[in-house]
Amino acid sequence: MKLLVAVKRVVDYNVKVRVKSDKTGVETAGVKQSMNPFDEIAVEEAIRLKEKGIATEIVAVSVGVTQAQETIRTALAMGADRGILVETDVAVEPLAVAKLLKAIAEKEGAELIILGKQAIDDDFNATGQALAALLGWPQGTFASKVEIADGKATVTREVDGGLETVELKLPAVITADLRLNEPRYASLPNIMKARKKQIDIVKPADLGVDVTPRLTIVSVAEPPGRKAGIKVPDVATLVDKLRNEAKVI
Numbered sequence: 357m358k359l360l361v362a363v364k365r366v367v368d369y370n371v372k373v374r375v376k377s378d379k380t381g382v383e384t385a386g387v388k389q390s391m392n393p394f395d396e397i398a399v400e401e402a403i404r405l406k407e408k409g410i411a412t413e414i415v416a417v418s419v420g421v422t423q424a425q426e427t428i429r430t431a432l433a434m435g436a437d438r439g440i441l442v443e444t445d446v447a448v449e450p451l452a453v454a455k456l457l458k459a460i461a462e463k464e465g466a467e468l469i470i471l472g473k474q475a476i477d478d479d480f481n482a483t484g485q486a487l488a489a490l491l492g493w494p495q496g497t498f499a500s501k502v503e504i505a506d507g508k509a510t511v512t513r514e515v516d517g518g519l520e521t522v523e524l525k526l527p528a529v530i531t532a533d534l535r536l537n538e539p540r541y542a543s544l545p546n547i548m549k550a551r552k553k554q555i556d557i558v559k560p561a562d563l564g565v566d567v568t569p570r571l572t573i574v575s576v577a578e579p580p581g582r583k584a585g586i587k588v589p590d591v592a593t594l595v596d597k598l599r600n601e602a603k604v605i
């Protein structure tokens with residue numbers, strides 16, 4: 357079974373994000389970028405399926421600038437077999453990413469596609485769902501457990517207030533939630549080996565997809581700063597302040 361994993365290059369989760377002075381987005385120049393954390397979980401799950409003998413080949417796909425090859429290399433160092441970069445300088449929106457992934461999935465004959473539940477830069481949480489809809493495949497989103505057997509994927513989903521288990525007939529789309537697994541670190545030998553693995557570079561037009569953005573960002577602003585807190589000497593003062601100053605009780 358061939359498996360596709362989508363990996364996005366995003367601002368590293370440890371970086372304190374700053375808004376550009378013209379308010380059109382966040383500063384990315386000179387800022388550390390890494391694989392979207394949920395995509396690391398997706399890659400890990402794919403590798404585990406290969407280790408169990410369920411997946412035969414893992415193809416890591418990224419849509420983005422030339423440097424997104426580094427993100428693909430990380431997936432290859434973790435254990436993916438080869439990569440495809442859909443190279444573009446455009447900030448591609450979820451629907452267009454989904455169209456590109458659909459084209460690749462069909463070309464590759466993939467039977468399972470694993471994505472992160474959400475990219476931590478734009479927080480869309482839409483690509484996996486759009487992809488499943490475009491392909492007409494079932495989807496198991498927010499997966500915290502995945503089991504594959506007899507042409508079916510059993511996916512435990514993290515939903516509000518509990519867990520839901522769904523059964524999907526393959527081919528299917530799965531999006532990874534935080535508790536699905538703990539991604540491995542790539543070992544040095546595997547990082548070296550990954551250098552030799554193949555990354556094909558294609559353009560959106562090669563896949564017949566128009567990636568022109570449909571959304572216009574009107575403004576990006578930082579959240580308002582928080583006021584400094586105070587210490588109160590006793591409970592009576594606290595209650596008084598909550599009642600008469602904050603007026604919340």
Ligand code: AMP
Nearest residue numbers: 362363419471472474475480481482483
């Ligand atoms: P989003 O819908 O943007 O929150 O992204 C959900 C998931 O879709 C991510 O965790 C990735 O697995 C995948 N994805 C979104 N954008 C890209 C991209 N440009 N390249 C590769 N994968 C992507």
